[in-house]
Amino acid sequence: GQQLNQSPQSMFIQEGEDVSMNCTSSSIFNTWLWYKQDPGEGPVLLIALYKAGELTSNGRLTAQFGITRKDSFLNISASIPSDVGIYFCAGQLSGGSNYKLTFGKGTLLTVNP
Amino acid sequence: DGGITQSPKYLFRKEGQNVTLSCEQNLNHDAMYWYRQDPGQGLRLIYYSQIVNDFQKGDIAEGYSVSREKKESFPLTVTSAQKNPTAFYLCASSINWNTEAFFGQGTRLTVV
DSSP: OOOOEEEOOOEETTTTEEEEEEEEEOOOOOOOEEEETTSSSOOEEEEOOOOOOEEEEEEEEEEOOOSSSSEEEEEEEEGGGOOEEEEEEEEEEEEEBBBOOEEEOOEEEEEEE | OOOOEESEEEEEEETTEEEEEEEEOOSSOOEEEEEEEOOOEEEEEEEEEEEEEEEEEEEOTTTEEEOOSSSBOEEEOOOOHHHOOOEEEEEEEETTTSOOOOOOOOOOEEEO
């Protein structure tokens, strides 16, 4: 089956620093999604990417859909304490009647004030 | 307010008992999903439904059952056949099966 490798598993940074995390896949995807999950809550969609090469921003967040369609990265600029949480990538290969959204294992981000 | 509502937030059950987790959405979404999350793991798909009165097994359907009698509702039953039911359960929905999914707040099930 499809596998997503998300790295790093965890990050400890100082407030104000920039952060970068990425996901790579053994298969191509048509859509890449990035979610953030706060403790004990459901994931919240941050950015959705639909085209290879697409670069999309949402405030201090920027994400790119890799040209090969097998990878994506998420950057957070000028981190703040409320950026703390688990960030998940998810890839979707849509086609025919089959749905498949595959999630990475997440990157735990800790921001020290 | 529009959204996805899961209830209850916390649920405790004795081993051997079936338990049903509720998921309701008022977003008029066709597709709904159930995921299981364990510590340090990504989300694993249990069941999904692309349209009312239809549902499909996901990657870890054994020991679970669902129904989709109404568009707004997609309850998940954790049966006694599920060997390790303690987990955080997440429901999600999307406009259709080909669009991004939005999640509820989750239900933490503890079986003792």
